[in-house]
Amino acid sequence: MTAPVFRKLVKSSALDIATGILWLAMMSVTLIESDAYRYAAILIMGLTFTLRKAHFRPVLSDWLAIVCIAWGVFTLSRFLFGLISAGEKGASEWLYAFAIFFPAMGVALQTSWHLIKPILLAFFCGALVLLAVSTPFSAIMAGEYISPAFHHNSIHGAVGCGFIFIGAFYWAVHQWEIGSSARAKAIVLAIAVAVIGLAIFNVYGAKSKGVWLALLPAVGLMAVTTLLYLRKKTVLVAAIGGLLLLSWGIYEVRDNVAHYGAATLNATVMIAERMDSGAPLERVMKEAIESPQTPMSMDERLQLWTNALSVISVSPIFGSGNGWLTIWRTTPYASVPYTLLHDGYLEILVRYGIAGLAILALIVVSGIYRVYRASSAGVISRSAFACYLTFAVYFGFTILTNSNNRLAIGESYSLLFAATCFACSMRLRSRLGQRSGVAPDISGPSDAIPACAQG
Secondary structure (H helix, E strand, O other), X not given: OOHHHHHHHHHHHHHHHHHHHHHHHHHHHHOEOOOHHHHHHHHHHHHHHOOOOOOOHHHHHOHHHHHHHHHHHHHHHHHHHHHHHHOOOOOOHHHHHHHHXXXXXXXXXXXXXXXXXXXXXXXXXXXXXXHHHHOOHHHHHOOOOOOOOEOOOHHHHHHHHHHHHHHHHHHHHHHHXXXXXXHHHHXXXXXXXXXXXXXXXXXXXXXXXXXXXXXXXXXXXXXXXXXXXXOOHHHHHHHHHHHHHHHHHHHHOHHXXXXXXXXXXXXXXXXXXXXXXXXXHHHHHHHHHHOOOOOHHHXXXXXXXXXHHHHHHHOOOOOOHHHHHHHHOOXXXXXXXXXXXXXXXXXXXXXXXXXXXXXXXXXXXXXXXXXXXXHHOOOOOHHHHHHHHHHHHHHHHHOOOOOHHHXXXXXXXXXXXXXXXXXXXXXXXXXXXXXXXXXOOOOOOOOOXXXXXXX
């Protein structure tokens, strides 16, 4: 091997290692709550367009990329206008401009495609170690309230553990779908089962009713996609066994679950019954807020949601931009101690209205459809698409009761969700182009599960 070739090989290996570490930093927010993902995203894009010499021009012909960039430019411009003209900076408004980076993150993932397998192996090995070290087994067994992993908040930790649980499941299923060796299956299965057990144990310990609720449709999707996509006897038996084990565990801790969730459930049922009787929504919410039977956490959420509805009514179509906080100060419960709305959809509506929510919904639905097409064409495995879809449904339910899209875990997820969408789009176009003899080849293994978020 000549010296220039050796140096080139060393440089390429060092770049791969650095890129892999940065992708791990993007995913680490499920375990360690920090802003590391932001710096990692910037560095990943920087390495992609400088050292890897990737081209951004092909992405500009993609209508969805144009929509994302236009939306990001619009939100950033609106934020700056509100800041300069009215001196109102809002709260985390600039985060919605992250869409500018969605196509570039897709290019970055495309050029890193060959690293996905080792990245996932490293991530789940790291998750196993960190969860094993951080889990307070005795406290959880005693039914106490805990904050999972290395998070500042129990809800954030529970959301992260939910992502890890879903990801580990599909990571294991993926090995059977693509026909990995018996040794690879055994190693992955052992790691995945341990990670799933620890993740679920921590979700239970966090006592987050919102995450418990979000996992119900997620587990349902996991069962359905396993039955539809992977009908191998071994996997089906294992999945059914796992579901039965999970059901048995829930039954065993039913008293503790009821202790933490019964009051919230009862208050929710009471609100539903009042609304079903024809009572106006505003009156129902006001009565629930004033009722001593409403749990404190739910009472505060109802105050926040009442305020948010008041703000939305001022400008329901396009939202109030940065000025939503100015209107907030005139709402009925402006004294509530924070402005994190604990509902991701309301977070969007107060700022950008129905029009903004529709644009973001278009991006999400288009992303899911594109990854589905990639799966149908064999660009990624069917279990990879099922993972992508389950993540989206799970996250969509978590933001019903929490503003996770305004937090580190939601921001990281949105970047990884978009990266997977655009990377799959590029690989699909390349595959279709190869068949017609038009598009250039894009090298990289086609059997990798996408790094489509937190695990």
